[in-house]
Amino acid sequence: MLMNKDATAAQRGYSVLVDDPGFLLARVNARQLSVVGEALRPLGLRPRSYTILRLAATNDPPMQRDLAHVLELDPSQVVTLVDDLQRAGLVERHQSEIDRRSNVIVATDLGKARLVEAASVVTEAHSTVFAVLDTAEKDALHDALRRITLAEWEEEE
Amino acid sequence: MLMNKDATAAQRGYSVLVDDPGFLLARVNARQLSVVGEALRPLGLRPRSYTILRLAATNDPPMQRDLAHVLELDPSQVVTLVDDLQRAGLVERHQSEIDRRSNVIVATDLGKARLVEAASVVTEAHSTVFAVLDTAEKDALHDALRRITLAEWEEEE
DNA sequence: TATTGTTATACTCTATAACTATA
DNA sequence: TATAGTTATAGAGTATAACAATA
Numbered sequence: 001m002l003m004n005k006d007a008t009a010a011q012r013g014y015s016v017l018v019d020d021p022g023f024l025l026a027r028v029n030a031r032q033l034s035v036v037g038e039a040l041r042p043l044g045l046r047p048r049s050y051t052i053l054r055l056a057a058t059n060d061p062p063m064q065r066d067l068a069h070v071l072e073l074d075p076s077q078v079v080t081l082v083d084d085l086q087r088a089g090l091v092e093r094h095q096s097e098i099d100r101r102s103n104v105i106v107a108t109d110l111g112k113a114r115l116v117e118a119a120s121v122v123t124e125a126h127s128t129v130f131a132v133l134d135t136a137e138k139d140a141l142h143d144a145l146r147r148i149t150l151a152e153w154e155e156e157e
Numbered sequence: 158m159l160m161n162k163d164a165t166a167a168q169r170g171y172s173v174l175v176d177d178p179g180f181l182l183a184r185v186n187a188r189q190l191s192v193v194g195e196a197l198r199p200l201g202l203r204p205r206s207y208t209i210l211r212l213a214a215t216n217d218p219p220m221q222r223d224l225a226h227v228l229e230l231d232p233s234q235v236v237t238l239v240d241d242l243q244r245a246g247l248v249e250r251h252q253s254e255i256d257r258r259s260n261v262i263v264a265t266d267l268g269k270a271r272l273v274e275a276a277s278v279v280t281e282a283h284s285t286v287f288a289v290l291d292t293a294e295k296d297a298l299h300d301a302l303r304r305i306t307l308a309e310w311e312e313e314e
Numbered sequence: 315t316a317t318t319g320t321t322a323t324a325c326t327c328t329a330t331a332a333c334t335a336t337a
Numbered sequence: 338t339a340t341a342g343t344t345a346t347a348g349a350g351t352a353t354a355a356c357a358a359t360a
Contacts, residue, residue, distance in 0.1 A: 014212070014227055014310075016211050016212065016215060017208065017211070017212070017227065018303050018306065018307065020208070020211075020279075021189075021283055021287070021295075021298070021299045021302065022189050022190075022193050022204065022279065022282075022283060023208055024299070024302035024303055024305075024306050025182070025185065025186045025189050025302060026186055026189075026190065026204070027229075027302075027306050027309075028182065028302050028305050028306060029182045029183055029186040030229060031305075031309060032178075032179050032182050032183070033179075033183065036179050047179065047180075047183070051174065051177070051180055054173050054174065054177075055171070055173065055174070058173060063318085064318075064319065065317085065318065065319085070171055070174065072184075072187060073351090074351075074352065074353085075318075075319065075320085076319085076320070076321075076322095076351095076352090076353090077350085077351075077352090078319090079319070079320060079321085096318095099317090099318080099359080099360070100318095100358080100359060100360085101317070101318040101319070101358065101359045101360070102317095102318060102319080102359095103318080103319070122177075122179065125179075126178055126179060129305070130178070130305065131308075132304050132305055132308040133301055133304070133305070137297075137301055138178075140294075140297055140298075140301070141178070141297075141298060141301045142178050142181070144290055144294055144297070144298045145178065145181035145182060145184075145185050146175050146181055147289050147290070148181075148185050148188075148286070148287065148289055148290070149175065149181050149184050149185060150175065151288075151289040152184075152188060153171075220341080221341070221342065222340085222341060222342085225341095230328090231328075231329065231330085232341070232342065232343085233328095233329085233330090233342085233343070233344075233345095234327085234328070234329090235342090236342070236343060236344085253341095256336080256337070256340090256341080257335080257336060257337085257341095258334095258335065258336045258337070258340070258341040258342070259336095259340095259341060259342080260341080260342070
């Protein structure tokens, strides 16, 4: 059907895009990155530094090599991200005891405190992005994404 | 080579990441972009040019301004994308009859033929990415992403 | 000889401002 | 005055190669 120029995106021919799961995935992810990034900015974090901080605050903190692997980044990019977190006093580089080439990235107390705030605003950002879904649908979406990712990780070996 | 001296990603502390829908969304999208991009490369297309070509092949072909809007790109970026498609003979710029400033982007016959091939390889790429989901789960995922996107589009007005 | 982290560099993508031709 | 398309440019992000220290 032909529409005037004020027709909405959904009403116009853009319906072909809505049939493309790849387009939708890219679109929703862009929105998520934007909303989460905006929420984290006042805390001096970005989506990636937030992820690194989360890992650094666990009982089994990662080495830089691990970060490059899970974030699918080049090791040289991890250097910059860890530099920024370290400069902000949120993480420290500890030389590994078993391999002196390796840095273990551990969160400081300040980093752990910051992480608590960050996790809160990120959760709120997610609920904004997924607001149109009910709880069961949110869980199903989360579960589907998790299984795709886990399957991919298992393939790597 | 990826040896087994370390536990797998899923077995280690990375489980905290798997609880983050934003991380998973970014991860799955990166994988999708990579697989789709690889599949489209032999056809001289990239994910974004493919989207533009799809819209250009509809009965209600878009103006560049529309492309910038749905792809959430700056108009200046659309110029380059349309330039490439036009140079490849897949689309043409037609001056709008109602506003001579505007270009309507329409697919050529070659473009429509290329689109048929492209749609095929993209569909196959998607089934690779979503392989771990059964049909009902794929549909549910697609539906959730569609509703999030449509809701966002409706908010814009 | 291979790997971890690092530096340097080039390339791509994105964001911004200014210009033109139309409206 | 405002808008569609274009151009130019600077910034962020990404990819690649080389290097030192260590294994």
